[in-house]
Amino acid sequence: MLSIIDKYILKRYLATFSVMLLLFIPIGIVIDVSEKINRMLENKVPFGKIALYYVDFVIYFANLLFPIFLFLSVIWFTSKLANNTEIIAILSSGISFTRFLRPYIIGATIVSLFSLIMGFFLVPKASEGFKSFRYMYLIGNGREEMRDNTDVYRQISDDEFIYVSNFNTLSQTAFNFTLEKFKGDQLEYKISANRIRWNAQQKVYELYGYTKRTVGPLDDQLESAEKKTMDFNFELEDLTPTIYIAETLTFFDLVDFIEKERKRGSGNINTYLVVLYKKYSIPVSAFILTIIAVAVSSMKRRGGMGMNLAVGILLAFAFVFFDKIFGVLAEKSSMPPLIAVWIPNVVFGILAIYLLRRAKR
Known part of the structure; x- marks a missing residue:
């Protein structure tokens, strides 16, 4: 059974993450509209297609940036708990730091399962609609992107x-x-x-x-x-196009497609495998980033919440950087895709264990 403290932290965990997403979604839409409005007007895009495009846009980028949103939201509300001395009160009551982490792990599990289901079934459909709209009405949006596809x-x-x-x-x-x-x-x-x-x-x-x-x-x-x-x-x-088709197939379709391409001797297998393995690795990152965020922000610092957020932003973008770099290496080099996709989680998992031990002390 969940205690009152568990329910309190879990509620803050899920609520802050949801609010963080809801705050950034309109900002992302406004920025995209400001960049694309001229081409939409020139091509006389129907309003219904624009509305569907932004539904796909929200799902596509929410999945892409979910590790950053999750990480920053955990740092934000945990720093507030620390600044209000709530964490000190909880630990002083005899609750261990490991027990204190339980509602965070439950929250990470809920978010991971949601992300896993989205990545398997919903995100591929959103990716197809998002990319199809760009090809149909926004052809001039970046020559490099069009060359790649x-x-x-x-x-x-x-x-x-x-x-x-x-x-x-x-x-x-x-x-x-x-x-x-x-x-x-x-x-x-x-x-x-x-x-x-x-x-x-x-x-x-x-x-x-x-x-x-x-x-x-x-x-x-x-x-x-x-x-x-x-x-x-x-x-x-x-x-x-290679990467396009991999991103737009649901999980079971992608597995069947990869098997078919293996039999053909396709040279693009690594690209497909990177997309497949990321469907597993991204949800797992929710646990790793949650532990790092709690370890970083559970103590009062001289710089207050601002210092915690600065450290959090630096670590979040470092994680995204590692993820992108090793994803490209798997596609363009002889590095096995499974190893390349999981290296960021392994590296930051070790960092999470180290920071967690320091936080316990």
Whole structure:
């Protein structure tokens, strides 16, 4: 059973974290609107689509920044407890520091489970809507981002390769499509189209500006059509940019997709695995950051709450920095993705144990 003190701390834990999120959400929306309003007006984006975009925006960034929000909220209300000498009173009553931590761990468990469920099912859908809106209406928002999410070149079998310059998930259309079929080292035929669209009702692909060049021993045969319907042995997701598709698949779909890509011998497995492993590592970070926050802010300091917040912000951004750096290393180097994704949690877990021992003393 939870004691009165447990309920009091747990209520403050969850309430402060919720308020922190609710305070930053409108700030994030206002900043994004101020940056994107001109393009939205130019493209005459319907209000309904804008509203749905900002629902996805809130879910996407709340998940992305949740470790920072959680860390700062725990430091904030724990520092207030320390400044009001409430922690001294609790510990003086005979309650050990480890027992004092119990409501924090319960709160971290609740937040972690919520984050885990969101990461498995809700965040991928929000990520798909968020990115699709940007591609559809905010194309000019950063050329570097567009370069990272275009020019998909993929091997779909031992002797077949496909390429598209970019992909629109809303219309399920890819542009500048080519399919090359080889026989040994020799090109057998090449199919090209200005755009290719998936027809979900008929379960076929529609090619516009279609041409097919079949290589012959003496001369080539050319075939062309304004529109042609074809059935290919690749799926719609094969036309999607690497990181984009991984972020938009729910947990079980992502596991199946990774297995399929392994059998194909895909060179992008590490990128997919980083996304998969982060679905587990981010919820675990809630426990680590909670312990660090309590250890840092449970004692009165000469600088007061401001000093605790300064230390907290520094540690929070250090955690995010480590997380990003090792995520990139896993994608771009030979470092195993599982190790790279979990290194920030291991490093900060050791730091949490050290700070917790100091706080107990």
